Amino acid sequence: MSPESPGRSEGEDRSAAAQTSSGEQAATILWALLAGVLFGAGLIVSGMSDPANVLGFLDVTGAWNPSLAFAMGGAILVAAPAFAWVRRHGRTLQGQPVRLPDRRHITAPLVLGSVLFGLGWGLVGLCPGPAVVVAAQGVPKACAFLIALALGLAVASFSARSRRTVDPRTVVARSCRRPLRRADPKDKKVVKN
Numbered sequence: 511m512s513p514e515s516p517g518r519s520e521g522e523d524r525s526a527a528a529q530t531s532s533g534e535q536a537a538t539i540l541w542a543l544l545a546g547v548l549f550g551a552g553l554i555v556s557g558m559s560d561p562a563n564v565l566g567f568l569d570v571t572g573a574w575n576p577s578l579a580f581a582m583g584g585a586i587l588v589a590a591p592a593f594a595w596v597r598r599h600g601r602t603l604q605g606q607p608v609r610l611p612d613r614r615h616i617t618a619p620l621v622l623g624s625v626l627f628g629l630g631w632g633l634v635g636l637c638p639g640p641a642v643v644v645a646a647q648g649v650p651k652a653c654a655f656l657i658a659l660a661l662g663l664a665v666a667s668f669s670a671r672s673r674r675t676v677d678p679r680t681v682v683a684r685s686c687r688r689p690l691r692r693a694d695p696k697d698k699k700v701v702k703n
Contacts (some may be wrong), residue, residue, distance in 0.1 A: 561635025
């Protein structure tokens with residue numbers, strides 16, 4: 511008998527837990543598929559998957575096409591309540607924990623990534639979401655874009671991993687072995703502690 515569930519064996523408890531976790535996993539996959547279909551349909555209906563519309567939107571000094579501003583505004587209006595709920599509760603509607611990025615911390619990688627994203631978007635008229643939609647239609651330019659995107663992500667991931675190979679505990683341990691020094695304000699000599 512299992513102490514957690516009287517009348518059931520430990521094996522039955524594990525089996526029930528495995529079924530629950532596989533059921534939760536199936537629900538998560540189903541929600542992701544539904545979100546992907548809605549997102550893709552929204553990109554197609556709004557015209558955001560058409561590179562000509564995107565480039566027209568980005569061309570503010572020429573023949574500017576403001577229609578995508580309305581699509582983005584509509585997306586923000588729909589997403590804002592969901593983000594507010596997640597920020598308040600720290601989890602999804604399914605109860606999965608969510609860690610949102612800090613809105614006040616601007617880093618060099620964030621700025622560099624934004625610039626690179628903007629350059630790619632402006633040069634091709636595609637960003638990752640619409641590129642998947644257009645590539646699914648068999649457009650060679652979008653397929654090439656996705657290949658380049660995958661290579662860029664692989665390089666960035668490798669670069670980030672290689673920077674993280676230094677264990678911070680090792681750095682702290684090494685710095686603790688050195689004697690600490692502080693400046694003596696009276697005679698401006700360095701004094702060992």
